[in-house]
Amino acid sequence: MRIAIRELLRRPGRFLPVGRALTPLVVLLIVLGGFLDGLALDSTGGFRAQGERRLWVLADVAELQLARSLVDPDTAAAVSAVEGVVEVGGLGVVTTTASPETTGELIDVAVFGYERAGARLPPPPGAGAAIVDDRLQVRSDVQVGDTIEVGPGRTPVRVTALADDVTQSAPTLWVAPETWREIAADADPGATVPPGAFQSLVVTPSDGADPDVLGGRIDAATTTTQTVDLDGLIAGQPVIAQQTAAFSGIIGVTFVVTLLVVALFFALLTLERLQLYAVLKAVGASSGDLVRGVAVQALGISIGALAAGGLAAAAIVALLPADLPVRLEPRRLAAIAAGTVVTAVIGALLTLRRILAIDPAESIG
C-alpha cells in the first residue's frame, strides 16, 4: 500500500488523466443532486413550513393530494379528541395568480389558508393580510407593507411579513382561513370548500408520541382519513416522486458511467504497469498487495476529484440564476461523496482479473 501511495504522490502525472475525467463527473453528480434537492425542496416548502414533527390528516380518498381532499369540522373534532393530539389546525391551498403592486406583473402563486403557526410561519395574519414568500422579494421586490392583488377577482392582501423557504412550486402567500376561502371560491369555483372544512388538518402531537401509532389512532377514530408524517406526505406527491425517480435514475446512470470511466482508466494504467507488477510479484508481493494498492490509489484519486469537483460545483451553482431550483444539501453531498469513492474503488478493482493473471516470470528480461 505504501508503494501505491508513493506512486500516487510522486507520479501524479500518471493519474492526472483519470482525475481530470473524474472531476467533471463529480461536478455533474453534485449539480444533479443539487437540482434533485432544489426541485424537491422548492415543491414542498409549504408542507415543511408546518414543522417536521407534525402530522397531516387528509381524506383517505385523496391519496395525499391536498387539492382532492376535504376534511369537515366533525372530522376535525374527532381528531382533536384522540389521545396524543395536542393541537389541530386546518390548512388549505389554492393555486392562482397574483399581481404585486411593485411590478404589476402576473405571477403564479399558491395561497395557503392556515390556522396554526409553523416552523417558519408566525400565527395567521388578520383578514386581508398575508405572510409572503421571500421569493417575491427577490423576484418582484415585494416588501412588508406592499399590497398584492390575488386571483381573478384581484383580492387585495397587504404584506405583513416575509417567510423563508416556503415555496411550493410557486411562491406562496399565507393568509387567514376566511381570506383563503374568498380567494379559492374566486379562483376555482368548481372545487369550493364548504364553510368550516379544510383540505387537511395539521396535528401537533404530544411530546414522545409515536407518529405511526398516533396516525393509526386518528385514522381509526375518523375512519375516513389518512394520516401521515411530513416525509410520508412529501413521498406521496406524484410530482416529487416522479422528479425524484427521474433524477435518481440519472444520478444512478452517472455513477455507472463513473465506474466505467475509472475501470477503463485503471485497465490502461495496469497495462502500463505490467512489468512493474511482475517485478513486485517476483520479489514477493502477493496479488492482494497489488489489489490493495490499486484500491488505495482509486481512493486517493476520488478524494482529489471530490475536492476539485466540489469547489467547481459550488462555483457553478453560485453563478447560476437565483431562480433556478438548485440546493447543495449536506446529506446529499455526503452521499455523493461516498458513492463516488465506492464507485471509483469498485471500478478500479475491475482490473482484478488482469492483476491476478500477471506472471512474475515476466519480470525476467
Place this chain on the structure above:
Amino acid sequence: MPALEIRDVRKTYGSGDQTVVALDRVDLTVDDGELLMLMGPSGSGKTTLLTVVGALLRPDRGAVRVGGDVVTDLRDRDLARFRRERVGFVFQNVNLVPFLTARENLLAVRELGGGRADAGAKRRADMLLEELGLAERAGNLPAQLSGGQQQRVAIGRALMNEPALVLVDEPTSALDSVLGRQVVELLRTEVKKRGIASVVVTHDERIVDLGDRVVEIVDGSIVPPTPIDQGPRDLRGRLLDRLDSLRGRHIESS
C-alpha cells in the same frame, strides 16, 4: 542440508511437435555460502532454471528444495511469501521501482505481504546501503543513479529480507567490464559475509573466477562441473576453449 537442492527437474514449453525442452532432468545442489556460476549460451535453459528455483515457474517434474522448503510442493498462494522471505532476486534489467528512492526500494520488500518497515528494517536498509557504498545516495531515485549504483541497490534489495538463497540474472549485461566485475565482487563479499548461497547466471567469462564453482548448462542439461581449484590459468584456458567450442570460433588465451 544444502541451501539449494534440485532433483530431476524437467520443464517444457509448447506441446506435440512444438514442444521445447527447456530443462531436462536437472540435478544440482548449492551449499550455504557457496557462489555458483551457472553458464551457458543463449537458449541453454539457465534463465529457466533460475525462474524455477525462484518459484516464478513450476517445473513439469522434479523437486526443488530451498533450505527447509520444498518449493515445488508449495501452494500458489504461498509462493509469494516464499519469494519474499527465502529468495532474493537480482534481475538482469535491475528492475528497481522507479518512483521509490534507493532506501525505499530496499524497504519495499519488507512492506509487502502486510509487513511493516519498522525501525529494525530501516536500520538494516541503512546498513546494507552503507556496505554497498550507497549511504550518500539513499534518498536518490533510480533515474538519479548510475547503472552500477542501480545494480548495487538491487543487490541490497535482494539481501533485505535475509534470504536463504540469492539468484542473480546476468549482473554484468548492462555494465562495462570494470564496473561489472566490481558489482559481482561486491555481491560475493556480501553473500560470503552472511553465508548465503548464491546462483549467478552469466555468459560473461570475465567474472567466472569470482565463483566457487562453475556449472555449465547446454540444451537444458547440466554438463558435469569443472572444479575451480585447479590453477587459474589452466582453468581460464579450459573455460575459454570450452566457450570457444560452444561459440564455434577460436579465442587466443593470454
Place this chain on the structure above:
Amino acid sequence: MGTAGAVALTFAEAAVGAEVEQVAVVGIEPGRPGTPRDVEGPLPGPGEAIATGSGFAAGFEVGQRVTLGSTDVTVVARTAGAAFNALPTLYLPMDDYAALLTARTGSAGPVPLSYVAVRADGVSAEELADRLNETVEGVRALDRAAAVDALPRIETISRSFGVLYILLFIVVTVVTGVFFLILTVQKRRALVLLRAVGAERRDLARLGLVQVLAVVGFGVLVGAGMAIGLLAAARDTFGASLDLATTLRSGAAVLLLSLIAAGAALRRVLVIEPVEAVRPGGLA
C-alpha cells in the same frame, strides 16, 4: 381570423373494475380547437372519451368503461402525447365534464373554463395571440410554443436541464479527450516506428481522427441502443422515450466534441519525430 373551442381541466379518480388511479379530465367541444390531434378512432359523443397515456403509464384502452365519480364513460379512441401533469388523461364532451363537476360540488352552474383554444385562420398564431391580447381584457393569449414555455415548472425544468446538458457535454469532451490522449501515449512506439518507416504526419493524424470517429461513432450507436432499452425497461423511473431528432443532434454533438477533444492527442502525434525509433526504453 380563427375558430375557438372551450377547454376545462380538472383531476379525478378513475376506476376500472377494482383498479383506481388518478387521471386528468379535460372537457372539450369535440371537433373544435382543444380536441387532441391524431386521434385514432371517432370523436367522443355523450358518455364517451378519448384516452391518452403519459410517460409513466399507458392509460386506458379503447373499449374500457371508466367510472369517474358517479359518471361512467367508455373509451372510444386513443391518442398519444396529450397527457396533462404526467397523468393518464381522458377527454370528455363538455356536457359530461359539467355533469362530473356538478356531481362533485353538489350544485350545477357555469363550468369554469381553464382556457379557450383558438385555431388561427389566415394569420399566424403569434399574430392572433397579439391581437387577442390587445382586444380582450383579462386574458393572456399565447401560441402553443410560448404557452408550453410559460408553464412555470416547464420553464424552470427546461433551464435546469439546459445547465445539466452543458455539464454533460463538458464531461463527454474531457473524458473522450483524456482517453484518446492516454491511448496515443500508449501507441507512441508504434507511431514512432510508422514515422521511421516513412509515414507522414498527416497520415498519422488521419489515422487518429478515423479512430476517434469510429470508436465514438460506435459508442454513440451502442449508447443510443442502451438508452432506448433502459428507458423502455425503467418507464416508471424516467417516464421518457427517445426523440429521433434530439438523439441525432446529441449524437452529432458528441462526435463533434470528441473530435475537438482529440485535438490534444493529435498535437502529440504531430510532434513525433522518426529519430525517436532509435532511443531505448525501460521500466520507467
